[in-house]
Amino acid sequence: MKRQIPIIITFLIGMIMIFSFFIPPLEGLEQTCSLFFDVIAVFAFFLGGGNLMRIHLNKLRRRKKDWGFSIVTLGGFFIMLAAGLLKIGNPGGIAASPTTEGSLLQEIFTYVFLPLQSTMYALLAFFVASASYRAFRAKNREATILLIAAFVILLGRTPFGMMLTAWIPESFSVLQVPNLAIWIMNSPNLAGQRAIMIGIGLGVISMSLRLILGIERTYLGDESV
Amino acid sequence: MRRSTIIVMAAIFGLFILTWILRSTSLASVQEHYLIGGFKVTFSAFLTLAILSFLYKDNPFYKFAEHLFVGISAAFWMSMGFWTTIVGNLIPRLSRSLSEFFQVPYQPGSYNFVYFIPVILGIMLLMRLSSKYGWFARWPLAFIVGTFAGLNFVRYLRSDFIEQVSATFVPLLVNWQGVEHFFSNFSLSASGQFVAIVGNWVIFLGVICGIIYFFFSKEHKGAFGTASRVGIWILMITFGASFGYTVMGRISLLVGRITFLFRDWLGLIS
Amino acid sequence: MSDVAFRIPLVVLSDIGRVISLMFIGAGLLWILVRSLRAKEVDRRIVFLFIFIAVAAPILFPITFQERATLIVRRLFDKVESLPAGSRVLLAFDFDPAMAPEVQPMADAISRHCLTKGHKVVFMTLWATGQALLTQSLERVVKGEFPEKLDGVDYINLGFKAGNENVLNIIVTDFRMMFPTDVNGVPLDSTSIFDDIRSCKDLDLIISMGGGKPGIKEWVLYVGDRVNVPLGAGVAAVVAPQLYPYYPKQLLGLLGGVKGAAEYESELVRQYPHLEERGTPGLRMMGPQTLAHMVIMAFIVIGNISYFISRRRERKR
Numbered sequence: 048m049k050r051q052i053p054i055i056i057t058f059l060i061g062m063i064m065i066f067s068f069f070i071p072p073l074e075g076l077e078q079t080c081s082l083f084f085d086v087i088a089v090f091a092f093f094l095g096g097g098n099l100m101r102i103h104l105n106k107l108r109r110r111k112k113d114w115g116f117s118i119v120t121l122g123g124f125f126i127m128l129a130a131g132l133l134k135i136g137n138p139g140g141i142a143a144s145p146t147t148e149g150s151l152l153q154e155i156f157t158y159v160f161l162p163l164q165s166t167m168y169a170l171l172a173f174f175v176a177s178a179s180y181r182a183f184r185a186k187n188r189e190a191t192i193l194l195i196a197a198f199v200i201l202l203g204r205t206p207f208g209m210m211l212t213a214w215i216p217e218s219f220s221v222l223q224v225p226n227l228a229i230w231i232m233n234s235p236n237l238a239g240q241r242a243i244m245i246g247i248g249l250g251v252i253s254m255s256l257r258l259i260l261g262i263e264r265t266y267l268g269d270e271s272v
Numbered sequence: 273m274r275r276s277t278i279i280v281m282a283a284i285f286g287l288f289i290l291t292w293i294l295r296s297t298s299l300a301s302v303q304e305h306y307l308i309g310g311f312k313v314t315f316s317a318f319l320t321l322a323i324l325s326f327l328y329k330d331n332p333f334y335k336f337a338e339h340l341f342v343g344i345s346a347a348f349w350m351s352m353g354f355w356t357t358i359v360g361n362l363i364p365r366l367s368r369s370l371s372e373f374f375q376v377p378y379q380p381g382s383y384n385f386v387y388f389i390p391v392i393l394g395i396m397l398l399m400r401l402s403s404k405y406g407w408f409a410r411w412p413l414a415f416i417v418g419t420f421a422g423l424n425f426v427r428y429l430r431s432d433f434i435e436q437v438s439a440t441f442v443p444l445l446v447n448w449q450g451v452e453h454f455f456s457n458f459s460l461s462a463s464g465q466f467v468a469i470v471g472n473w474v475i476f477l478g479v480i481c482g483i484i485y486f487f488f489s490k491e492h493k494g495a496f497g498t499a500s501r502v503g504i505w506i507l508m509i510t511f512g513a514s515f516g517y518t519v520m521g522r523i524s525l526l527v528g529r530i531t532f533l534f535r536d537w538l539g540l541i542s
Numbered sequence: 543m544s545d546v547a548f549r550i551p552l553v554v555l556s557d558i559g560r561v562i563s564l565m566f567i568g569a570g571l572l573w574i575l576v577r578s579l580r581a582k583e584v585d586r587r588i589v590f591l592f593i594f595i596a597v598a599a600p601i602l603f604p605i606t607f608q609e610r611a612t613l614i615v616r617r618l619f620d621k622v623e624s625l626p627a628g629s630r631v632l633l634a635f636d637f638d639p640a641m642a643p644e645v646q647p648m649a650d651a652i653s654r655h656c657l658t659k660g661h662k663v664v665f666m667t668l669w670a671t672g673q674a675l676l677t678q679s680l681e682r683v684v685k686g687e688f689p690e691k692l693d694g695v696d697y698i699n700l701g702f703k704a705g706n707e708n709v710l711n712i713i714v715t716d717f718r719m720m721f722p723t724d725v726n727g728v729p730l731d732s733t734s735i736f737d738d739i740r741s742c743k744d745l746d747l748i749i750s751m752g753g754g755k756p757g758i759k760e761w762v763l764y765v766g767d768r769v770n771v772p773l774g775a776g777v778a779a780v781v782a783p784q785l786y787p788y789y790p791k792q793l794l795g796l797l798g799g800v801k802g803a804a805e806y807e808s809e810l811v812r813q814y815p816h817l818e819e820r821g822t823p824g825l826r827m828m829g830p831q832t833l834a835h836m837v838i839m840a841f842i843v844i845g846n847i848s849y850f851i852s853r854r855r856e857r858k859r
Binding site: 050053058084097119124161240249254 | 316317326335338339340341342343346348350352355358361362375390394395414415416419423425428431432433439460464467470474476477478485506508511512516517518520522523525528532
Binding site: 074077078081082084085088089092139142143144145146147148152153156157160161162164165167168172173175176177179180181182183184185194197198201202204205206207225229232233236237240241244 | 574584586589590592593594597607608609612613638639640642643671673674676677678681699701703704705706708709711712715716719720725726727783784786787789799801828831832834835836837838839841842844845846849
């Protein structure tokens, strides 16, 4: 019962989604299922928030390592939640967008969330540079091909590449770095990405079938429960 | 707490106050609430520097910023999900009184009672937080998996398989007007016939050889092995191109942050 | 900090600043090369400092370049340009702050272009963070630069809905089922912009801007390939190479990273010179981008030189 009913649900919903594509009268049912999904997705957000609270409250209670930072997490969580759910400072009132300019939610987003997330990803620029110096070696033919392609793209995507090879005449213009970069993107890159895309596409199709037919059941978790 | 730690923290606090005052002073002529405006920008700058301090080594300021981000991020998505979907799509279909309270237009309908199903499934999903009743979450998870599997099956088959195979059937002789015309107009011009022909051959053979490389059920020997090797080379060019674009993308993010520090915080650039 | 007091000396010294920065970076790279040849370790924090200087110097002492749109960008620009005034264009802001430095400039440029042409613009997003960033764009570009445009008449903000591709699965046949109101609770039926729009089929152009999931791939799979509406994309550079298989049959045009943004801005300014004063952040970012690319290429070359030399030494032993 604990595993059989979910498998039946997956089968029924999956079949509705597939057959509605070919049988237009089923389209309404498919869209209702999509709308159901949207609502469940929001509950998944609540689940994420609830899990966060559970982990950090547990850390606080047991005074685990770095428990002080859990206060920061929970403090930020509750302040943002209050700002968002209660629409604190929202000039438009209850009907307005939660991100109306001037609302506390939008202010916290602009001055806390945005710099934090942007900077976390900006750190990657430094690590890419460090990896370029330490790790990217032309150890064999394949690695050399990769590095040459990377070089052409790096040069070609900057105005310096144009300046470097502007002297090449029109009859050999494919050898100008920017044109070479464009050709690499439109031909070998396209071919490689398409091969990968077809492979992934076939994988997704087969996995979808396995899930719908109940052959793949790992999403149900532990078999003993 | 060690003396050096206290000195460092005092220095950082002093720097914060100093830059807050200076920033607020520069905003005094353009903003009404310049003290708050100055504080917001200064706090953002310090959060930015706290994250960047990780490059030196892991430290409490980085941990503070990281933990703050986690908490705020989760709450942001919860708030947005509640107002846009629960209040925007669910409540108008379930309750007239709640619709009036939230000032959203009520959407009456004969079959609106079915919208209690996602509510029930959603509550079952929340039971994942309980170790005893966590198995209830399998039902909504099954619904989610079934939806994705059903939608993806058809869409990936059409867009990522059939359309892609179709797009690979490109003409191998582009703008062909005879051998004489080809040789008399031969050039390595980027917009020329020869480059277009080579490009199409690369696409056609490259896709086939790339797919052959991923076919691991047959040993890569002989002609099959040669095709597989060509496939690897095509894939290496692909990965090199991806690396080049990745570098560009990451540098752009850094440019954005440094621009913020120099322009909005320090006022060094306009 | 007085903006004026700092700006005047920078303007006067910018050429000297550029030269000194380039000399400093060049000398530093030479130092790293010499250290590497002597098989001495270079602390990674030195490498970090180099990248910081390579990016910071052109921001302080701007280096600007002219850009010319490549065909893949031109096609999207020409499509927006060729649509008659009053065409219905949907702009999806499917990104978060991590992609904003690259994608926001192109989102602003495209919004500006559409509003200048007099198109009816429908704004929406599949990301919660996208709604907050969309609010910023609306304040800055739409309300700031086009105060005569009316909400609900010339443009509309539908905001965010949870559900990823399921949102697209619904709006492809019925907008109102997913978006009964706009972001401020105004029913779509009471807005004139949505008089002729029932679903995505009634749009003249869709442009998705982003780079994650859900993003342009989902728009292609769930909307573009299902209805006969031209679809364009502006994406973060990391994702751009993966979308080339969709071009040109399934994707009309593609702006990849800040270069794509710079190309679109340059075309926009060429076509409408008065828009230059509204800012071209994409073009401004190409200076630091170029120098940083040079430094990273230098790192790769230096790293490989030291690798080959150390390998030869080991073989001799």
